[in-house]
Amino acid sequence: MQMEQLYQEIILDHYRTPHHAGLRDGDAEVHHVNPTCGDEVTLRVRLEGTGPDAVVGDVSYDAVGCSISQASTSVLTDLVIGKPLPEAFTVLGEFNTMVTSRGAVTGDEDVLGDGIAFAGVAKYPARVKCALLGWMAFKDATAQISDRQDSAHTQTGAQR
Amino acid sequence: MMIGEATDTAPEQPGAARLPLDAIRADFPILERTVRDGKALVYLDSGATSQRPVTVIDAEQEFITTANAAVHRGAHQLSEEATDAYEGARARIAAFVGASRPEEVVFTKNATEAINLVAYSLSNATFADPAVQPGAARFRLGPGDEVVITEMEHHANLVPWQELCRRTGATLKWFGVTDDFRLDLADLDEVITPRTKVVAFTHQSNVLGTVNPVHVLVAAAQKVGALTVLDACQSVPHQAVDIAALGVDFAAFSGHKMLGPSGIGVLVGRYELLEQMPPFITGGSMISQVFMDRTTYAAPPARFEAGVPMTSQAVGLGAAVDYLSDLGMKVVADHEHELTGLALDKLSALGGVRIVGPSDLTDRGGAVSFVVDGVHAHDVGQLLDDEGVEVRVGHHCAWPLHRRFGIAATVRASFYLYNTPDEIDALVAAVRKCQEFFGVAPAVGAARGA
Numbered sequence: 001m002q003m004e005q006l007y008q009e010i011i012l013d014h015y016r017t018p019h020h021a022g023l024r025d026g027d028a029e030v031h032h033v034n035p036t037c038g039d040e041v042t043l044r045v046r047l048e049g050t051g052p053d054a055v056v057g058d059v060s061y062d063a064v065g066c067s068i069s070q071a072s073t074s075v076l077t078d079l080v081i082g083k084p085l086p087e088a089f090t091v092l093g094e095f096n097t098m099v100t101s102r103g104a105v106t107g108d109e110d111v112l113g114d115g116i117a118f119a120g121v122a123k124y125p126a127r128v129k130c131a132l133l134g135w136m137a138f139k140d141a142t143a144q145i146s147d148r149q150d151s152a153h154t155q156t157g158a159q160r
Numbered sequence: 161m162m163i164g165e166a167t168d169t170a171p172e173q174p175g176a177a178r179l180p181l182d183a184i185r186a187d188f189p190i191l192e193r194t195v196r197d198g199k200a201l202v203y204l205d206s207g208a209t210s211q212r213p214v215t216v217i218d219a220e221q222e223f224i225t226t227a228n229a230a231v232h233r234g235a236h237q238l239s240e241e242a243t244d245a246y247e248g249a250r251a252r253i254a255a256f257v258g259a260s261r262p263e264e265v266v267f268t269k270n271a272t273e274a275i276n277l278v279a280y281s282l283s284n285a286t287f288a289d290p291a292v293q294p295g296a297a298r299f300r301l302g303p304g305d306e307v308v309i310t311e312m313e314h315h316a317n318l319v320p321w322q323e324l325c326r327r328t329g330a331t332l333k334w335f336g337v338t339d340d341f342r343l344d345l346a347d348l349d350e351v352i353t354p355r356t357k358v359v360a361f362t363h364q365s366n367v368l369g370t371v372n373p374v375h376v377l378v379a380a381a382q383k384v385g386a387l388t389v390l391d392a393c394q395s396v397p398h399q400a401v402d403i404a405a406l407g408v409d410f411a412a413f414s415g416h417k418m419l420g421p422s423g424i425g426v427l428v429g430r431y432e433l434l435e436q437m438p439p440f441i442t443g444g445s446m447i448s449q450v451f452m453d454r455t456t457y458a459a460p461p462a463r464f465e466a467g468v469p470m471t472s473q474a475v476g477l478g479a480a481v482d483y484l485s486d487l488g489m490k491v492v493a494d495h496e497h498e499l500t501g502l503a504l505d506k507l508s509a510l511g512g513v514r515i516v517g518p519s520d521l522t523d524r525g526g527a528v529s530f531v532v533d534g535v536h537a538h539d540v541g542q543l544l545d546d547e548g549v550e551v552r553v554g555h556h557c558a559w560p561l562h563r564r565f566g567i568a569a570t571v572r573a574s575f576y577l578y579n580t581p582d583e584i585d586a587l588v589a590a591v592r593k594c595q596e597f598f599g600v601a602p603a604v605g606a607a608r609g610a
Contacts (some may be wrong), residue, residue, distance in 0.1 A: 001195070008537075011325060012598075037538055037554035038568045064568050066538035067598075130377050130538060 006124065007067065010117040014071035019078050024060040032137040034129050041073060041134055045141040049086065050149050054085040059138060068127050073134025075114045083111030085142065092135055098122060099131045133144040167256045179487065180497045184496055184578050187213040191578060199548030202586045207366055207527045207574030208552050209416045216419055219479035220472040230468045232445060246471050249478030250322060258402030259409070259428045264429040266434070266461040267469055271393045272316040274412035274427035277440040277464055278389055279320040284356070284438040285521065295436030299360035303329035307358045308351055310335040310343055312365045315557040317391040321360055330357065337564055341518050343370045347379055356386040363395035365574065367558045368517035369500070369527040373396070378407045379594055393417055398496055399524055403428050420477035424470050433462035441466045462498040492577045496526040499575045503528045508590040510594060511602035516570050528577040532601035537569035543594035545575060549587050
């Protein structure tokens with residue numbers, strides 16, 4: 001039975017009691033779906049500060065989905081809230097590498113914390129999208145905020 | 161091994177003609193393999209794609225190794241033999257589904273393309289030059305016209321009609337689904353009206369298993385002169401279907417769901433309609449005459465088969481039809497009916513399992529979709545897979561239908577002629593194990609009927 005390796009207690013705990021769930025104020029909201037299964041997440045990100053100095057102020061979400069996608073989004077919020085944005089993206093990159101590695105990369109617990117529980121997902125290609133649903137939503141939302149800040153800067157510059 | 165050699169199947173079950181299950185299973189080499197660390201394969205996903213018997217595999221190999229050539233081209237012997245094999249398959253497939261003549265069978269890439277062929281031909285008719293294609297006028301669509309579908313359609317019989325309406329300005333309407341998973345025809349005369357030009361609907365829902373009353377919809381469509389398009393993907397593989405008797409104008413089905421290869425689908429169309437319809441894909445083979453500034457079209461079915469067609473796939477599908485014909489579709493349907501009944505009873509008796517589809521066997525096929533309370537369908541599928549039980553999870557390309565019932569995803573077990581009552585027990589045991597794993601198993605005795 002490999003199911004205990006896939007569905008580690010940490011994952012089931014996050015699934016039953018998701019952290020930072022619910023929608024709160026944010027600077028951007030995105031809605032991501034997994035078109036193969038219909039899982040959905042609405043996710044908001046609030047940043048404190050701008051540019052390379054930005055810190056992830058909050059990540060809030062409303063999600064419908066399987067245990068893997070729900071737990072993974074919960075773990076994401078634990079890992080990135082309060083982190084400087086570049087550091088949050090390092091975590092995102094590490095998580096992405098691990099779950100898409102087909103099991104070759106086990107993940108660094110110092111970087112990923114509870115996130116290493118998802119190493120088992122990498123062996124089930126059909127579930128990788130589930131594990132990444134919230135993470136890709138986070139990436140998209142922060143990109144939208146950054147784009148808006150960039151264009152605001154450009155406009156400010158043009159007015160000078 | 162020939163079908164019918166073995167006689168030792170289920171001796172405890174009385175009845176008339178039954179499927180020789182052991183012999184049938186021996187015809188499907190893939191059923192012998194194991195999955196996930198040595199678990200016996202319990203393949204319950206034939207609604208997505210079916211497995212292929214050796215006769216189909218051999219027919220393709222035989223064709224490739226002895227007669228492979230481009231059909232309807234060249235005057236050499238191989239081309240003649242390839243063309244005979246291709247057209248021979250067409251004739252057998254036509255007879256199998258009750259088409260009035262072989263020329264009513266058009267080969268396509270899959271059933272999705274078959275439906276798109278009709279939808280695009282209608283929009284091509286809308287923009288046709290009346291001087292060049294006078295027959296196209298009757299297929300024209302525009303603002304004020306209506307296309308009717310149903311809420312239980314597979315995306316393949318939904319999106320092409322949305323797009324056709326978008327291109328032509330016609331309006332898309334649909335029949336809803338009742339709480340007991342049947343087509344809601346209460347306001348039939350308000351949905352199908354003199355403005356209706358097309359009525360497209362599924363014969364059997366790929367999610368619910370519901371078999372729709374084709375005659376009711378055909379009668380309503382004919383009364384107002386609308387074309388009918390039947391998605392027969394889930395019916396042709398599983399029951400005797402006589403398209404001429406059903407009275408539909410078009411029917412689409414796919415090879416890979418009926419023991420045949422992937423890469424081939426079929427559109428059956430009434431010949432007098434096909435004859436008037438503009439082509440969908442154009443190029444070689446579909447022409448009558450080509451000049452630098454214009455082209456005239458070949459007669460159907462060639463008009464709708466541009467380019468070198470799939471040939472070994474057609475031969476393989478012909479062999480699949482032979483296999484099914486030898487068994488008899490009545491026997492196949494009866495077998496699946498029995499499996500469906502077992503699955504409905506045993507899954508319901510577990511407790512904490514809700515069937516998304518009719519709970520009785522009347523007008524119901526062998527797709528059994530369900531949700532397990534407290535466990536997402538993806539997680540159920542994962543646990544079942546770990547037991548070797550292969551099912552489909554998700555919305556099964558019928559997202560609006562799932563939305564209708566407020567469900568994000570379901571688990572679907574679907575059966576075919578090679579499945580056994582023991583495999584239903586394996587499914588039920590795996591669902592129970594899944595409930596235990598996620599700590600949602602109802603107490604024994606709490607289940608329905610206990």
